[in-house]
Amino acid sequence: GWPHPGADKAEAGAFDSAAPDAHEPLPNFCLLLLEPETVDLLELRGEPQNRSLYGRDGEGNWFVRLVNP
Known part of the structure; x- marks a missing residue:
């Protein structure tokens, strides 16, 4: 096993x-x-942070929408 945590x-x-x-x-x-x-992706690195909302359309294809963090 691994070494003891802490x-x-x-x-x-x-x-x-x-x-x-x-x-x-x-x-x-x-x-x-x-x-x-x-999928709600929030990238904490950067100023301001970046947030992207991914979803599927009626045919199952992915789309992305950039939104405010």
Whole structure:
């Protein structure tokens, strides 16, 4: 496992972990298939921040609208 959270920063090698088996998922693995209808993206970097609203039209194509943050 990884080093204890909140402890002093460990060497980079302490964060290495073995790759999982490519053919057998982990016992607590769950696959989620999402089909978002809208996405609200707020980019905090920048002054002012940028906000974009993504959505789907009647044919399922994505569109974007730039809005005030």
